[in-house]
Amino acid sequence: MTQPLIASLVLSLSLGGAIAPFAVAQATNPEPVNIVELVRARNYARQAAERVNGGLSRYRADQSLHGPVREAPYVRNADGSYTFRILGHRVSNGVPASLPSIETVVTVAADGRTTIDYNGPIRN
Structure with a gap:
């Protein structure tokens, strides 16, 4: 049986000099989730990004944050956060x-x- 492929990007966040890697899944996430909870988290995340970047008159989140929720670029963390x-x-x-x-x-x-973990130029 083949597992679905998940395109992921490993990000490194600088936290007080320490590097903390984590993966953010793109497009599909096979884990079962509560869709209502995921939609709420996606909306909070998008609103936080809009706020930190100067509001809708200065910034717009990519379409992936407006379309089908399972296509949003997210990962569910062990503590239940997204x-x-x-x-x-x-x-x-x-x-x-x-x-x-x-x-x-x-x-x-x-x-x-x-929590805003990073906000700046797009990293590779």
């Missing part, structure tokens, strides 16, 4: 740029608290 890697577009004269230029990594705790 971590999202959000690519965002700068907005000029009300029009989002065609290519994303901002990467925001947001962790949403089970109780809805959000």
Whole structure:
């Protein structure tokens, strides 16, 4: 039996000089999840990214944060939280740029608290 392939990106976050790697799944995540919980976490993550990047007049999250929830770039963490890697577009004269230029990594705790783990240029 073949396992579904998951395209993942390993990110490294600098935390007080220590490097903490974690993976963020793209497009599919075969783990069973509570869809209502996932939708809520995705919305909190998107709103946190919008807030930290100056609001909707200056920033728009990539379409993956608006479409089907299972296609959002997330990973479910062992503690029940979700971590999202959000690519965002700068907005000029009300029009989002065609290519994303901002990467925001947001962790949403089970109780809805959000933590911005990274916000800056897109990393490779």
